[in-house]
Amino acid sequence: MTPAIYVENLHKYYGDNEVLxxxxxxxxxxxxxxxxGPSGSGKSTLLRCVNRLEDPxxxxxxxxxxxxxxxxxxxxxxxxxxxxxxxxxxxxxHMSVLQNLCIAQQKVKKRPKEQAIDVARAxxxxxxxxxxxxxxxxxxxxxxxQRVAIARALSMDxxxxxxxxxxxxxxxxxxxDVLAIMRDLAADGMTMMVVTHEMGFAREVGDxxxxxxxxxxxxxxxxxxxLADPHHERTKAFLSKVL
Amino acid sequence: xKRSTKRQLxxxxxxxxxxxxxxxxLFGLDWKAVQETFFNSDGFKHNWHDLILxxxxxxxxxxxxxxxxxxxxxxxxxxxxxxxxxxxxxxxxAYIEFFRGLPALITILMMGFGVPIAFHWHPPGGTAxxxxxxxxxxxGAYMAETLRAGIQAVPKGQAEASRSLGMSPAKTMGxxxxxxxxxxxxxxxxxxxxxxxxxxxLLSIIGATVGSRELTNVARDMLTSGPSAGTSTSLVMxxxxxxxxxxxxxxxxxxxxxxxxxxx
Numbered sequence: 001m002t003p004a005i006y007v008e009n010l011h012k013y014y015g016d017n018e019v020l021x022x023x024x025x026x027x028x029x030x031x032x033x034x035x036x037g038p039s040g041s042g043k044s045t046l047l048r049c050v051n052r053l054e055d056p057x058x059x060x061x062x063x064x065x066x067x068x069x070x071x072x073x074x075x076x077x078x079x080x081x082x083x084x085x086x087x088x089x090x091x092x093x094h095m096s097v098l099q100n101l102c103i104a105q106q107k108v109k110k111r112p113k114e115q116a117i118d119v120a121r122a123x124x125x126x127x128x129x130x131x132x133x134x135x136x137x138x139x140x141x142x143x144x145x146q147r148v149a150i151a152r153a154l155s156m157d158x159x160x161x162x163x164x165x166x167x168x169x170x171x172x173x174x175x176x177d178v179l180a181i182m183r184d185l186a187a188d189g190m191t192m193m194v195v196t197h198e199m200g201f202a203r204e205v206g207d208x209x210x211x212x213x214x215x216x217x218x219x220x221x222x223x224x225x226x227l228a229d230p231h232h233e234r235t236k237a238f239l240s241k242v243l
Numbered sequence: 244x245k246r247s248t249k250r251q252l253x254x255x256x257x258x259x260x261x262x263x264x265x266x267x268x269l270f271g272l273d274w275k276a277v278q279e280t281f282f283n284s285d286g287f288k289h290n291w292h293d294l295i296l297x298x299x300x301x302x303x304x305x306x307x308x309x310x311x312x313x314x315x316x317x318x319x320x321x322x323x324x325x326x327x328x329x330x331x332x333x334x335x336x337a338y339i340e341f342f343r344g345l346p347a348l349i350t351i352l353m354m355g356f357g358v359p360i361a362f363h364w365h366p367p368g369g370t371a372x373x374x375x376x377x378x379x380x381x382x383g384a385y386m387a388e389t390l391r392a393g394i395q396a397v398p399k400g401q402a403e404a405s406r407s408l409g410m411s412p413a414k415t416m417g418x419x420x421x422x423x424x425x426x427x428x429x430x431x432x433x434x435x436x437x438x439x440x441x442x443x444x445l446l447s448i449i450g451a452t453v454g455s456r457e458l459t460n461v462a463r464d465m466l467t468s469g470p471s472a473g474t475s476t477s478l479v480m481x482x483x484x485x486x487x488x489x490x491x492x493x494x495x496x497x498x499x500x501x502x503x504x505x506x507x
Binding site for chain 1: 403409
């Protein structure tokens, strides 16, 4: 089976600063892969390279077998099949919740308005916000905004979802709702790559855990094993601080 | 002396100076001459009709044309200035610096008199129309910089979210970035509008047919003809009309700015 995400020898520089130093990485279809590591380890950069929000300096990135570093690739088409959830939610503040969910369906997938609204409502119900469709983002709590952001990504019927520290900007009591939705998604078989600090989520939901530090993958494997019995010193040092 | 007594003395002194200055004005000025020059009663009886129905009306029309035309031009210039293609950026920068650096009056005179002859161009509305296009060119340069700043003030995550949904750069700009940029620049844009109202008076330097003269031009005609000829009464009346239009708008700008600051 073609891997959902396949990264080969990925390097990324910001000026002279090498933030990714030869990453080999894969996510199989239906897998939930959690990426952890200290800030500045390159984990968010790796995730953002997967839908080319960052341009890799060298290396190959295949999404469902399509090389997205090839200049001939239709990036917009690939991106429309990759859902992305940001730390800061990034809902469109000038649009209602429903419009947030419909705009890309209509402009990219060319769905008629009625169909887009049906899809949007179904996804809002999935994240438990069916009653807030006419609200504007400014009137929602952080947790609600992030759930809308997830519903917005889901409305494009993506084949996989990328999460960039989805709960890091949330008040502690709101984290649970967002994680619950991500659990449901995983249970439905969604392919997911999750950059996170939520070790509990990684342990319970993740099929694979990747620990990054200093721009390289230090250790990876079954989350239960890596978290309980890390092999590498740097992994041990990091986990001793966060667990 | 006690501190409080000192302060009281200083306040009293300030009031004495103020009242003395006012008394000097009151008794030292030839009030008859002042009234006759600026507030001629015949002028105030008969001038309003033409000042409002011709002058203020045309001022409003020219302002709207300059604003809408300038804004359309500004959108093109701002997008050029943010383009990935170097020459577009350079062209936009050269244009903006050129027209912001020149006095608007020079641009208007050049457009009105020089350009139509040199380029065998018959502008709509003749010389006056050409002058108005000059004002559009200037307005576009100023608003382009405002708009560029507005576009850059939209958080980067907005464009990223849009692109991650598969929206193209053009769709992202049109549906996500520009609408938010315009919200951000409503106060400075309203301010540009007020400046334009006043700048239409520069068009009075260019000859126009009687019916198409704007407020300053109409008032200037009344300096030499009509009931208040030989006095400056028409200028005072025109000035009052400008204030009636601009003061509510500047208040509106202040209110918009306060509201936006609160929204953050």
